[in-house]
Amino acid sequence: MNKKKVLIITYYWPPAGGPGVQRWLKFVKYLPEFDIEPIVYCPYNPIYPQKDESLLAEVSKKLKVLKQPINEPYKIANFFSKDSKTISKGIIPDEKKQSLAQKALLFIRGNFFIPDARKHWIKPSVRYLMTYINDFNIDTIITSGPPHSLHLIGLQLKEKTGVEWLTDFRDPWTTIGYHKQLKLTHASKKRHKALEREVLNTADSIIVTSDNTKSEFSKITNKPITVITNGYDIEKTENIILDSQFTVSHIGSLLSKRNPQILWKVLSELIIENDDFAKSFKLNLVGSVGASVLKSIKDYNLMSHLTVVGYVSHKEALKFQKQSQVLLLIEIDSIDTKAIIPGKLFEYMVSERPILAIGPTNTDVEKIIKETNTGHYFNYDSTTELKHHILVHFKSFQKNTLKTNPIGLQKYSRKNLTQTLAQLILK
Secondary structure, eight states: OOEEEEEESOOOOOOSSSSSGGHHHHHHGGGGGGGGGEEEEESSOOSSSBOOOOGGSSTTTTTTTEEEEEOOOOHHHHHTTTTTHHHHOOOOGGGHHHHHHHHHHHHHHHHSSOOOTGGHHHHHHHHHHHHHHHTOOOEEEEESSTHHHHHHHHHHHHHHHHOOOEEEEESSSSSGGGGSOOOHHHHHHHHHHHHHHHHHHSEEEESSSSSSHHHHHHTTTSSSSSOOOOOBBOOOOOOOOOOEEEEEEESBBTTTTTHHHHHHHHHHHHHHHHHHHHHHHHEEEEHHHHHHHHHHHHTTTGGGHHHHHOOOOOOHHHHHHHHOSSSEEEESGGGOOOOOOOOOHHHTTTTOOOOOOOOOOOOOOEEEHHHHEEEEOEEEEEEHHHHHHHHHHHHHHHTTTOOOOOOOOGGGGGHHHHHHHHHHOOO
């Protein structure tokens, strides 16, 4: 039996690091088990904000990977300003603290590169892939964004070849938080909205990662929308020994807008009020950390308890997750983040360590944590409850009884999620 061929168009692919690469790296791993032959198309010479060479080992030697050059504007921008490197990573300073160079870069990025800085890869990709689709009888294409310019590759291929087209939105488009920081003109905002609407109403099917995004897109299109979240894989790790101290760890970027003042205040109070807590508590930040976050930690006199580890490989991140006593998940207190489900949440859930999450009300994250019994979720006005809960965790740590009792995790395994994807492709 011949397997159905699916061309997956993605920007993030090993050796890219960070959360963006994990989703399709894992889908591609399991799709052949469901009679689907994945073929990956990605840039030949991208500028990835983070790299993780260890992920190359997860790419099957049997997988066909097509690559074409991409012209990255950040290559040019780097000659003029070091700020372009931080902006390309998503590290955008508070508006009041932005330099003239940063303001200029954000304006140029927002208004001259619509929908994003990879827009110049659209035309050469369409030319190359049109020939490939016809020559190799490709049945289906899938575009994964952000960057959402990849959906415009899919849009043009659909219009020119009639190939079946599925769009995968790892994040929303026009409602994602950083859009408000790009200094978009009225005309640019309208252009983004128009492109978003055209993509959503031309694709044969739409995949999103959260119920909130599905609800949002349902107001724009009548096309079928399927929620396929990110998930966890069974990862082989060495025997992990839990930290001897009461470590509270955040894995991933903790940028300036994601600065939980409520948490720093509570931790500061516990250190003052409880000598045992003060002697044992340690805060680990594993990943990029915004300057305003570090300033807040300093203002609350937490620096002596802080370890900033910086970016690590995925393998090392898993190790930190499993050896930490408590895992932090922080989201910006904004309606714009209700639909965001960080990929690390699912790895947190199988780490057997309790999750302590802080974010806005009525989020998909809150729903999943409660549903799986893997931690507790707090809003930004829950100071008393948060303080009480951390103290409860600390007392359990002292008794060596701090653990989780998760339920229903299997639905979030990468293999089960790939089966849902396969059923969508094979319809």
